[in-house]
Amino acid sequence: MTLTTNSQSSAPASSSTAGRLLGLAYGAVAYVIFLVTFLCAIGFVSGFAVPKTVDTVRDTAPPPMHALVVNLVLLAIFAIQHSGMARRGFKHVLTKVVSPVIERSTYVLFSSLALILLFSFWQPLPETVWRIDNAKAAAAVYSVAAFGWLIVLYSTFLISHFELFGLKQVTLHALGRVIPDIDFKTPGLYRVVRHPIYLGFLIAFWAAPVMTFGHLLFAAATTAYIFIGIALEERDLVAIFGDQYRQYRARVAMLLPKIF
Template sequence: MASSKVTAVFSLFAFAVIHSLTASLPFKRLVMRVAGPKAETLYLPAYSLIAGLTILPLVYQLYKNPGRILYKVPSPWRWLMVGGQLIAGTLSLMAFRDAPHRFKIRSQLSGPQASEADSLRIKGVYRWVRDPFLLSGVIMIWLTPFMTVNLLIVYILTTIYFYMGSLHWEKRLVVQFGDEYREYRKRVNRIIPGLRRRVKESDQSLANIT
């Protein structure tokens, strides 16, 4: 039904608006003014909770009106796909672990020259890929072992949203870390992993020059 597609798209749009608003720097400035230093530790859990709650209407709509089934992947291939989704989810957790300083509100609001600024400190999954969240998100949705019409529409729009969000996030990282991030961006791809050797070689070349 066309109405189920419209409802699913509207639910996704509402989630994207709320998600983008709560991730924006003006909203974070407001939170800092209201909550003070506590915002640094409370913001990320609260942000994740809001994201989880606001995605529930979309999940419900897809569950209630999934649309015509396009395919179902049989065993054992479906379990391989689920395993890939679990690996992708682990990648997201590793990305938080390897770069917690990227999510500090004070650093995001201050820029690379301020006293609150951190160095980029490339390690872990960031040696392989610039945006592991984009990579893991794309893998998790497209490795779903079944597909319906409504799900396909939502996944296509979600992939576009992920990519546009990655572009915006990277602009913010340039503001946050300055030339250090610009140089890193030249050496590592946004989403295609496997360039760790190039990062190491480049780092070694810089060390030899200095």
């Protein structure tokens, strides 16, 4: 995730009222799908309240090599989609096909669909890497994971949650108002670390009282992707904001707050 929201600036379009309402409906549906997917992601990783989790074994566990290959393909599909569609070059091409107003909603929709695909076809690797049997200690670890998810959600609101997920753009367009340019801002946690959303995901993915090989694969692969994503994202941010972002990067830590 970024300090910017990748919105497109534009004057109120001359499209019809029906077209604007259609764009609003599209953005609203994309947002609802994202919201449900986000809640499912919490259950999928944490292991509760959803039909299938990272460790669910239906009848018998698949052969480990089969599960490994399938899971790596699913993770690769998400990584390519999520990072590829976020690049400036891809967005330039996409906005020649769809209206810039719904570009962010389209990105959010496809990211959600890639996650749904991953959740649906994920193969368990149930062998245990570690297990915390003490009930109080396990509850404490679950609390840490919940804290990670709260960091994720809170951080999105710090940088405009509804703009980040495309809903603000389609709403302003439907009202005939100008969609503002992207701006550089570092509120709250962004003054301490450059990527608090990613930090929250890392905490949530690794804080598990029971760590299976399947969960470990998910956590390790997404951690690697996060660092690759940060590198690509910061390259774009430097291209957009120049020295302003370079100075911010030199001053503020990437993920772990500087002690001094």
